[in-house]
Amino acid sequence: METKKLTAADRKEIFEAIKKKSDGTMTIALVAYFVFGIFLSFFYDTYLVAFGVGGLSLAAYFITKAVLPTSNLYQYVLGAVLAVFAAQFIYQMHGLFEMHFFVFVGSTLLITYQNWRLQLPLIILVVVHHASFAYLQYLGNREIYFTQLEYMDLQAFLFHGGLAAVIVAICGYWAYDLEKKTISEFTNKTALEGQLKNVTNNIAFAEQISSGNLTVEHNLTDTTDELGKALVKMRENLLAASIKEKQERFITVGITQVGDVIRNNSDSLQNLADDFIRTVVKYMGMNQGGLFLLESEGSEEYLNLTACYAYERKKYLSRRVEIGQGLVGQCFLEKDIIYMTKVPQNYVQITSGLGEATPGCIVIVPVMTTDEIVGVMELASFKPLEKYQIDFLKKVAENIASSIVSSRVTERVKKLLAESQQQTEEMRAQEEEMRQNMEELQATQEEMRRKELHAREILEDAQMKAERTAEIRATMKKLVKDEDLKTGNWEVSLEKTLKTAASFLKVSRVGMWLYDAATQTLKCEMMCNQNGLQIANRTKLNEADYPRFFKSFYAEEDLRIENAPDHAVTSELNEAYLKPNRIESVCGVHVFNDAAIMGMILCEHQDHRAWTEEDGSFLRRCADLISSAYKSKIIRELSNSVSLN
Template sequence: METEIKSSSFFKTIDQKADRSLELLLLFYFIFGIFLGFFYETWLVAFGVGALNLILYYGIKFLLPQSKAYQYVGSLVVGVFMAQFIYQMHGLFEMHFTAFIAIIILMAYQNLKIFIPVVLFIVVHHSIFAYIQYIGFTEGVASYQSIYFTQMDYMDFQTFLFHAGLVVVAALIAGNHSIEARKNSLRLFNKIVETEKDFENTQKNIEFAREIANDNYEVDYQLDENDPLGTALVNMQKNLKTSSLREKREKFLNLGLSKLSDIIRNNNSNLSLLMNETLTFIIKYMKLNQGGIFIVNDDDKNDIFLELEARYAYGRKKQANLKIHAGEGLVGQCYLEKDVIYLTEIPDSYIRIRSGLGDANPRTIVIVPIQRDGQMEGVMELASFSALEEYKIDFLKEACESIAVALNTTKVNDRTKMLYEESQRQAEEMRTQEEEMRHNMEEMEATQEELARKNKEIEKQSAESKSLLTGLQSLMAVIEFTPEGRILEANKNFLQAMGYDLQSVQGKHHKIFVSPEYEQTEEYQNFWKEIGNGEAKKGTFERYSSKGKLVKLNAIYTPIADNSGVVQKVIKLATVLEQ
């Protein structure tokens, strides 16, 4: 499909160049016809026929832009121009050569069929007009003799055959060259396509090689069978991928065992911590999802069982007290057989991996015995949403051998240390409790002293505030609002100034003191929003009494906030300037 599009575009360019040549010829022929009008005053023919020719050609090209019909019309039009010139020059033989010029121009289309309209027109034109002129000469018809087809008395049949034959031969020669030109163009196009394909393959190979150089051996490459370099690169990718995979597995094994050794060395003093750190490392290192470590409890030689010591995202019920005997379930079976169990078909009721968004069955379960020289120390059970490669299972086997050695040593040390720590812990707890009791007593005494001091300060501030408020109440107009502007309290001075009593204003909004026009303004709406946000307002304010009279107040609106900064009420202190 892409090649067809490129082919269409390539040959369309050839047609466009041929169009320009043909259109220049048509324009020249039109001007040449006007030039010939000077000799025989054939202006009407020059303008009329010439203009019709151009209109026919360009009209078809405009009406059918996706068709090649205009090219065939152009071939016909150059024949019509030839007939026009012959007529204008009263049958001058030299005018026949304009048809040969047109045939040369039409070769640019590289299309044999393009010559058919002009050749047919010339043959038909010569046949009809030669016959008419012949009848006019032989039968003495004057009007037939003046059709200006040839300057001879008439054209005999032999001369006609020579004319028509030469035109046909010229058209065949031109057509043959057109066919060869088309073949050459096609070969050139194929060469271009091949070159582009080679260039595209080269670019793909460069990009592919760059990906390989960047250690990206998983990149997909669409190999062309005819591209030896691409084949070599693909083979190189496979070899490098194999080497990289082998190196990756060896690195995974060695690095994992090295890190595990560090964890065992740093946590061998505590069995529980060692198992949890070990399990967490293995799950994260192998990118698993869930797991647990069961260790052998042989305190009672008559009742040996496996108990869950460490877990990671474990979802079993009663997991804290989970005990499994030999041969019981898959874990017990692994303990009994001392071999790895690897499952890829997990029953729905066996285990679920849960998260905050949901839960799902794992895709794989692997159960590995923790043993050293046939001595079982425990079992590790792991679950994952993805399959495990063989080299990862090999890593688990070697890791469990290291864990078995550490487990055996740590269990003995841990039991001894547990007894020692228990005695130390009890003694430390007693010392800690005594210290806490002493510290609590000191804090209680300090708290009581601080409370007494603050109570005195509060009583003093309360007395001062009451004295100040009493003075203000007697001198100024005072009113209290909610943060939204609803009236809570108002003193006598304010009520007298505004002509209200307390019962008539209490619970109503501040807007009863402003004009209806000002109430609707954005300024007034923002006024209470800003106060509600803790912003004080002061200045001269115009308010209206109960009787609608203007009262000018010099006032300040003060927001009163609680300890958290939330405004609880608004106090307005005002003096009357004008009433």
């Protein structure tokens, strides 16, 4: 243990109680000495000595203590007073040897102060007294008493004085040893109190961490507190992990919300753009946003502000930006993000009821699929963005790009269908006008009907091709890393996705169940276990046999069931499917082909498991990937059909 260097204040604190106790003892002892002196005066009529010398000795001690209350001088005076009392008693009893023991009594009393230096005035006065009085007595002075012996040789005197010195020295050493022990005890006590304080602070700090308060500060006043340092380091690691988890959850939840917007607005590009920019601005906590989409007039292309959002109200603006013009046009041209924290004064203003202000940052993100850019998204905020927020914007821009392509194709098909319907109405009007010439009209009418049927066939074929083209473009952003996914290898893509899901979620097995609307059945297309092996399972589930399960399925309800055999939705599957396969818990999400239900990806586990939101989010991503792979398969089949034709 590290030894602390004591200050004067520390010494005062340590010995204050000892000094008070010793002062009380000494007061009693001095009074007893004085009374004992009076008692001895009756033997040889030494009243004057008893009252005079004894009274002066008491006065010297108490006056010094009163005049100098903060000084230890009175203790040294006390040592001298005890020596004077011993000399007084020897004189009063005419050199009685037993009176010499009061030197040892006084020396012993001084030990209580635990200060060996107090022995010095005692031993000095004793030596002076013994030497001078012995010498005077041996010269023949009758009124001077040192011993009752007629004669004491030098050898006896030296032994007498030497033993007295040894005893005083022992008492001094005893006082010194007690002083060191007292200091050591104080040092140990101080150290233990410091350690106790550290432990108390560490416990309080740990309790704050355990309650979730990872921003609490811990002031380390002791550089040797290794536990405190470890707790601070642990807090820092937990805080970093918590921040990372929040960032990942921010991205996951945001992508899910954007996915909901895309699914709910697949029929209208304008509604899709409006809801998308409103969702992104609100979710990001930004102040203003705009979505510029690529438009064309003949051979000339430009960017048009399709949707914008600011302060929870839509601004109906008309703004055209040329390719390469300004930051928006430059972002479209370079196909890369532009992020600015030093915004020019007149670039853009954020408007509220209190006035206008320049934003703190501008971020411009290209809206593009893997190989095609369809627009630019511009956002403004008073607060700077973190890296994970910019990464989130990149991902949602990729998601909306595929949906925009698909929506535009759908709108073109609707436009063609509307034109066809208008032509049909016009032809019907012409028929009504030409009834007078029925023979000519019959031939014309037959020709018109044939053209109408042919036009409908063309429109239906165009619609099918447009839908498949939309599926192909919608999956382009998904087909980046895996070659099988890019080429549309359905079996391999499905197998890889299921194996990945089983391995990542650490479940017994994961299966893809395809829905057949004609037969109202769910059939297990493929199933893989956690070890990456396919499981032979061609089970079919009929709606007639399992009405509650299919009711939940049609309602597009995700499954997160910990106790599947007893759950209302899955209990009817227990005897035929769950129990034979020892399935205890299931987690499933729907797989969509556009807005239609394609099937379900279902995780099955042989133990009870509490499914988390993250499990569901991961399965939804797997479902999107399977949907993309399925679309890729349709694209490949379409390509083969076209090449054959």
